[in-house]
Amino acid sequence: MIKVSNVSHYYGKEQVLFDLSFEIKSGEFLFLSGESGSGKSTLLSILSTLLKPSKGELLIDDESVDKIKNIDYFRQSKIGFVFQFHYLINYLNIYENIALAALDDKKHNINEILKKLGILELSSRYPNEISGGQRQRVALARALVNEPKIIFADEPTGSLDSKNSIIVYELLAEALKGGTTVVVASHDMRIEEYATQIIRLKDGQIL
Amino acid sequence: MISLKALSKNPLKSLLIFSSITIAVMAIFLISSVSQGVIGMYSKMIKTDGDIIITQKGISDTFFSNVDIGLIQKIDNLEHVASSYGMIVGASPIGHIPIAGIYGTTANHFPHYKLTKGEYPKDGEVILGTNLAKQFATRSVNIGNKRFKISGIFSSGIGFEEGGVVMNIGDAGELFNRSASFILVSSTSPSKTDEIVKALSTLSSEIEVKTTQNFVKEYNQFKIIKNSSFVISTLAFAMGLMGIASVMSMIVNSRKEEFGIMRALGKSRLFIIKNLFFETLIMSTSAYIFALLISIGILEILPHIDMLQGYVNGTLSLSTAMYVLTSTIFMALLGSLIPAWIASKTDPILLINQGCA
Ligand SMILES: Nc1ncnc2c1ncn2[C@@H]1O[C@H](COP(=O)(O)OP(=O)(O)O)[C@@H](O)[C@H]1O
Ligand SMILES: [Mg+2]
Numbered sequence: 244m245i246k247v248s249n250v251s252h253y254y255g256k257e258q259v260l261f262d263l264s265f266e267i268k269s270g271e272f273l274f275l276s277g278e279s280g281s282g283k284s285t286l287l288s289i290l291s292t293l294l295k296p297s298k299g300e301l302l303i304d305d306e307s308v309d310k311i312k313n314i315d316y317f318r319q320s321k322i323g324f325v326f327q328f329h330y331l332i333n334y335l336n337i338y339e340n341i342a343l344a345a346l347d348d349k350k351h352n353i354n355e356i357l358k359k360l361g362i363l364e365l366s367s368r369y370p371n372e373i374s375g376g377q378r379q380r381v382a383l384a385r386a387l388v389n390e391p392k393i394i395f396a397d398e399p400t401g402s403l404d405s406k407n408s409i410i411v412y413e414l415l416a417e418a419l420k421g422g423t424t425v426v427v428a429s430h431d432m433r434i435e436e437y438a439t440q441i442i443r444l445k446d447g448q449i450l
Numbered sequence: 451m452i453s454l455k456a457l458s459k460n461p462l463k464s465l466l467i468f469s470s471i472t473i474a475v476m477a478i479f480l481i482s483s484v485s486q487g488v489i490g491m492y493s494k495m496i497k498t499d500g501d502i503i504i505t506q507k508g509i510s511d512t513f514f515s516n517v518d519i520g521l522i523q524k525i526d527n528l529e530h531v532a533s534s535y536g537m538i539v540g541a542s543p544i545g546h547i548p549i550a551g552i553y554g555t556t557a558n559h560f561p562h563y564k565l566t567k568g569e570y571p572k573d574g575e576v577i578l579g580t581n582l583a584k585q586f587a588t589r590s591v592n593i594g595n596k597r598f599k600i601s602g603i604f605s606s607g608i609g610f611e612e613g614g615v616v617m618n619i620g621d622a623g624e625l626f627n628r629s630a631s632f633i634l635v636s637s638t639s640p641s642k643t644d645e646i647v648k649a650l651s652t653l654s655s656e657i658e659v660k661t662t663q664n665f666v667k668e669y670n671q672f673k674i675i676k677n678s679s680f681v682i683s684t685l686a687f688a689m690g691l692m693g694i695a696s697v698m699s700m701i702v703n704s705r706k707e708e709f710g711i712m713r714a715l716g717k718s719r720l721f722i723i724k725n726l727f728f729e730t731l732i733m734s735t736s737a738y739i740f741a742l743l744i745s746i747g748i749l750e751i752l753p754h755i756d757m758l759q760g761y762v763n764g765t766l767s768l769s770t771a772m773y774v775l776t777s778t779i780f781m782a783l784l785g786s787l788i789p790a791w792i793a794s795k796t797d798p799i800l801l802i803n804q805g806c807a
Contacts, residue, residue: 288797288799291714293713293714293797293798293799294797294798294799294800295797315713315716315717315718315719316716317716318713318714318715318716319715319716319717320716322716324714324715326802330707330711330714330802332708332711332712333459333460334455334456334458334459334460335452335455335459339455343452343712343715343717344715344716369459385715
């Protein structure tokens with residue numbers, strides 16, 4: 244469903260991705276692995292349309308990302324994100340944070356998802372009133388609310404202990420079962436056992 | 451509504467924006483009002499009882515003007531003249547007060563100063579303005595090197611006068627060594643004013659005759675006050691507005707991460723700008739109203755502060771208030787929306803990372 248062809252990226256003059264080409268198929272659990280600084284986040288940002296690559300092209304469902312007419316709607320309806328830091332809006336409570344991301348016709352999903360992730364009773368709390376593990380589950384709920392075709396997660400467990408990390412992996416695996424494509428960038432090798440495909444990066448190149 | 455939540459959930463930030471806008475707007479109001487007020491008071495004082503003013507030819511300041519008081523008899527005989535009076539305006543230490551206004555006038559002008567106590571002054575006597583009277587419990591007072599008996603207290607509603615003394619023009623003439631600073635003439639009907647001006651001009655070659663309206667317009671002191679107050683209030687205005695714009699843009703920059711997240715969630719640029727627009731509007735309008743109320747309060751109190759002897763007075767005109775309102779909102783929006791618009795064009799992930807840095 245996503246095709247990357249000859250993508251390179253520069254920050255200023257520094258090249259951090261070198262002519263990458265590969266494909267992500269629907270229903271896959273792709274694990275982008277590599278050491279810190281290898282370019283995982285940059286690549287993930289490009290894959291998820293949050294960063295325009297300096298060179299090369301990204302095709303989603305055979306359409307060039309540059310040609311997508313309403314990129315906002317595209318992001319909201321087709322893509323879910325989970326970042327290392329939860330990135331919840333601090334002045335909105337948990338329910339409102341998820342409602343902010345939800346499409347109008349998906350708002351009825353909110354309570355169901357909160358319940359599934361075991362955080363329904365936190366609905367009216369604010370992000371600074373819950374634990375790190377709970378925040379990451381809220382972020383996941385936010386990513387799932389629109390039933391996206393694909394979920395991107397960048398070090399989703401980077402700030403969590405191992406118990407909470409496992410919970411997040413299990414939830415991602417469950418999303419995969421529900422038909423969502425999952426792409427996770429992480430240096431945590433435990434993800435390997437959930438992955439159906441692995442891309443190893445080193446210094447901006449695929450090993 | 452999301453804008454209200456953003457404001458109320460970050461009370462410290464909101465308070466910072468609110469108070470800096472409030473202070474900026476207040477500075478604008480107070481500086482421009484006080485200078486407008488001073489001019490207004492002075493013009494009122496001159497305009498109250500005369501349509502025409504006669505001063506010494508070629509003298510730009512009434513403080514230096516010397517006109518022969520003897521002219522009054524000829525003036526009163528002219529056609530269409532209702533009345534005329536002579537006046538000396540000066541300033542001198544009065545008792546322990548370092549400087550206060552002295553108004554020497556012909557007796558026919560005394561009724562302008564409403565007595566609240568005692569009677570109008572005879573030669574060697576003065577009446578004190580209400581504000582000045584608060585400073586004296588004695589029955590007489592030293593002015594210049596002469597001692598005057600206090601015969602009464604008056605009120606006129608004009609700050610300048612209420613902080614000074616009124617005496618007979620003869621006494622003032624001795625103090626300031628002149629006959630009269632100016633003579634004010636009122637006509638029987640406004641349509642005759644120009645005719646009288648012409649007739650008066652022929653009376654003496656040493657006088658300058660103007661309608662009080664023209665006089666106020668052309669008076670150098672007013673021009674200086676007007677120009678300098680214009681410069682000062684424009685500066686205060688500019689500084690206040692720059693402050694508002696820069697506070698707003700600082701706030702917006704500190705929220706780049708939030709905008710990046712919203713963009714990543716698929717929220718449109720318009721959504722972000724729209725919410726920020728309402729936030730800014732709510733913030734700047736409420737700060738403006740708050741500043742307006744405080745300023746009106748301060749302007750209300752100013753004339754009653756003893757230390758100022760009623761000299762500092764301020765009037766806030768509707769047009770100034772409206773002008774400041776529109777520019778405040780405009781600058782606040784400019785300061786917030788431009789950086790927000792630029793930010794919203796950046797790749798979301800870069801915004802998020804910039805926000806962290
Ligand atoms: N916004 C940025 N500006 C400049 N350099 C960056 C930026 N983001 C990442 N880099 C650099 O790009 C390289 C790859 O970073 P990144 O994609 O974050 O790798 P990873 O996620 O694997 O740690 C690193 O050398 C990093 O310093
Ligand atoms: Mg990274």
